[in-house]
Amino acid sequence: MRAGLKKAGLPYLLLFPGLGWLLLFFALPLGFMLFESLKAGTPDSGFLFDWSVSNYSDAVSQFDEQFMRSFEFAGLATLISFVIGYPLAYVIAFRGGRWRNALLLAVIVPFFVTYLIRTLSWETILSDDGAVVSTLQTVGILGEEGRLLDTTASVVLGITYNFLPFMILPLYASLERIDPRLLEAGYDLYGRRRDVFMRVTLPLSMPGVVAGTLLTFIPAAGDFINAELLGTPRQSMIGNVIQSRYLEVGDYPTAAALSFILMGTMLAVVLVWARVAGTEALLGTEGEERRA
Amino acid sequence: MESARTRPSRALAAGEATSAGTVTAARETRGPRNRRTGGKLLDAGLNLYAGLALLYLLVPIAVILVFSFNKPLGRFNFIWQRFSFDAWKDPFGVPGxxxxxxxxxxxxxxxxxxxxxxxxxxxxxxxxxxxxxxxxxxxxxxxxxxxxxxxxxxxxxxxxxxxxxxxxxxxxxxxxxxxxxxxxxxxxxxxxxxxxxxxxxxxxxxxxxxxxxxxxxxxxxxxxxxxxxxxxxxxxxxxxxxxxxxxxxxxxxxxxxxxxxxRVAIPPQIYVIASMIFLFTLAMMLLTVWQQRRAERMAAVRPDEPEPSQG
Known part of the structure; x- marks a missing residue:
């Protein structure tokens, strides 16, 4: 730290470009969006600043359905991702052996294909005349007119698919760093498999559970691509509303108010989780404090 | 691997080598598998479940690769018609x-x-x-x-x-x-x-x-x-x-x-370009991993240390 004390200005100099960019193109825009959200008017006549706080309550009452649906879909997708992801992360971490890296590669392979095209692929798989639907119709699970596309199930399945690796990777990272000697100790003390899992493995993997659920839930709740490509307006989420209000309708104040409500809700979710997990694990800055 | 040093098990590990390599080796030789409980069925079930989860991740990617060789009848590349190299021969054939x-x-x-x-x-x-x-x-x-x-x-x-x-x-x-x-x-x-x-x-x-x-x-x-x-x-x-x-x-x-x-059409060219990006990224990834491995192996070969076995 000696060099650092000698040149007290250096850290600020290093920070300046990156932090400046974020202040200019992240923080300042939020200020403008706040300004926008308090304007009154119509898309045709234009909007003027008017301390129009009622935009917020109007936005909520007008789009409460889409809000609820977003959290419902995101929650479901997070839950399903966890149920699918935990055993997979566990198997890779503890049974992967020499295949571990190859298995991890398989987990991130979906990211090598553009998000939109991954979602289009599900459109191909679930399409009305596709093999999956006709098989399910033959077996009798789906009726003659039954479909998979444009349903709640297809949207949740798409969201789950697109964010599943975000769940698996942190789970794997936290499982992988568990010292196997702790598990050995559990067995040596005559713990049964279930005991060792519930009392050693699961508690030690909690940081991964918290990170994984957040990394899945946050992008899922703001998503509009899956609802657009795999659903209908009946599945539309808050992201769809914000996008169309901004880019198609031109109703900026409502869209801005909706954005703030969404962002506020997400930050609240993060802070509640931070309480549960401790902020250090969340910010990923554990090592720093100890070094300082 | 910094975390390896700060985890709660430190007291247990005292006196033993705590390098990441040692821990990995320990896990591989005496992992928690089948200890005492002998839950072979549970093990098989867990592996099967993990296999199905991987399948869920990989099937859509396989569909993209396969359907890039399709010759669809309509504007949407949804139904398999017949195998063709047409889209691969002309990947930029769609205007724009x-x-x-x-x-x-x-x-x-x-x-x-x-x-x-x-x-x-x-x-x-x-x-x-x-x-x-x-x-x-x-x-x-x-x-x-x-x-x-x-x-x-x-x-x-x-x-x-x-x-x-x-x-x-x-x-x-x-x-x-x-x-x-x-x-x-x-x-x-x-x-x-x-x-x-x-x-x-x-x-x-x-x-x-x-x-x-x-x-x-x-x-x-x-x-x-x-x-x-x-x-x-x-x-x-x-x-x-x-x-x-x-x-x-x-x-x-x-x-x-x-x-x-x-919304208008999904020509197979979209899947062709997606496949190209996919294969390119995969190749880059494998190359990076291979290079890192080689660098690690070269760094590991020192006169005072035996070469660690590659896991």
Missing amino acids: IGDALRVSIEVAGLSTLIATALGTLTALALVRYEFRGRAAVNFFIFIPLATPEVVLGAALLSMFLNFSVATGFTTIVIAHIMFNLSFVIVTVRSRLIGFDRSLEEAAQDLGATPWQTFRLITLPLIMPGVISAALLAFALSIDDYVITSFNNGSTITFPVFIWGAA
Whole structure:
């Protein structure tokens, strides 16, 4: 730290470009969006600043359905991702052996294909005349007119698919760093498999559970691509509303108010989780404090 | 592997070697498998379940590869008709698709370069120096990561609208640098935390200037972190639709092109280009892993240490 004390200005100099960019193109825009959200008017006549706080309550009452649906879909997708992801992360971490890296590669392979095209692929798989639907119709699970596309199930399945690796990777990272000697100790003390899992493995993997659920839930709740490509307006989420209000309708104040409500809700979710997990694990800055 | 040293099991491990390699080796030779309980059925079930989960991840990718060889009858590439090389022979045969891909590569290249440079400096400041407000800066950098993309895009558009800025290529690049910065900072920072400062002090003791120390010691040591941050930034940028859609004006990136096409037609060329990007990324990834392995193996071969077995 000696060099650092000698040149007290250096850290600020290093920070300046990156932090400046974020202040200019992240923080300042939020200020403008706040300004926008308090304007009154119509898309045709234009909007003027008017301390129009009622935009917020109007936005909520007008789009409460889409809000609820977003959290419902995101929650479901997070839950399903966890149920699918935990055993997979566990198997890779503890049974992967020499295949571990190859298995991890398989987990991130979906990211090598553009998000939109991954979602289009599900459109191909679930399409009305596709093999999956006709098989399910033959077996009798789906009726003659039954479909998979444009349903709640297809949207949740798409969201789950697109964010599943975000769940698996942190789970794997936290499982992988568990010292196997702790598990050995559990067995040596005559713990049964279930005991060792519930009392050693699961508690030690909690940081991964918290990170994984957040990394899945946050992008899922703001998503509009899956609802657009795999659903209908009946599945539309808050992201769809914000996008169309901004880019198609031109109703900026409502869209801005909706954005703030969404962002506020997400930050609240993060802070509640931070309480549960401790902020250090969340910010990923554990090592720093100890070094300082 | 810094974490390996700070986990609660430290007391247990006292007196034994705690290097990551030892722990991995221990796990592989005497893992928790089948101890006492002998739950063979449970083991088989768990493996099967994990296999099915992997299948869920991989099937859509396989569908893209397979359907890139399809010759669909209608405008949508949804139903398998017959095998054909037509789309692969003419991948840019759909008007506009080649230009869109070019724009995407330019945006990704430019934004990756700038975001990686700025982000690396920020990460250096955050890990290496103690200064007032560091905790606040750490928190501030975290907020964009916890903000839904649609909000990031909408906020930026609000500002551009207020200043009547015409959106287009430049605003896309500005937006991509913005959302990539936090990812770069977090990635490089996690790499820097395990950094051995005594090497820099040694260089300075031997008369190196601060700039020489940075160029010859610091930069080569943090390079793996910088490269993974750059790869991540490039991947995020070339993939982004949501934030771009708010700030693109009339500029068409590859994802914007697909979004527009998806409602009218899905020609097999889209799957061909996706397959190309996929195969290219896979090859790059494998190459990086292979090079790292080779570097590790070469570093490991020292006269005083036997070569560790590769897991």
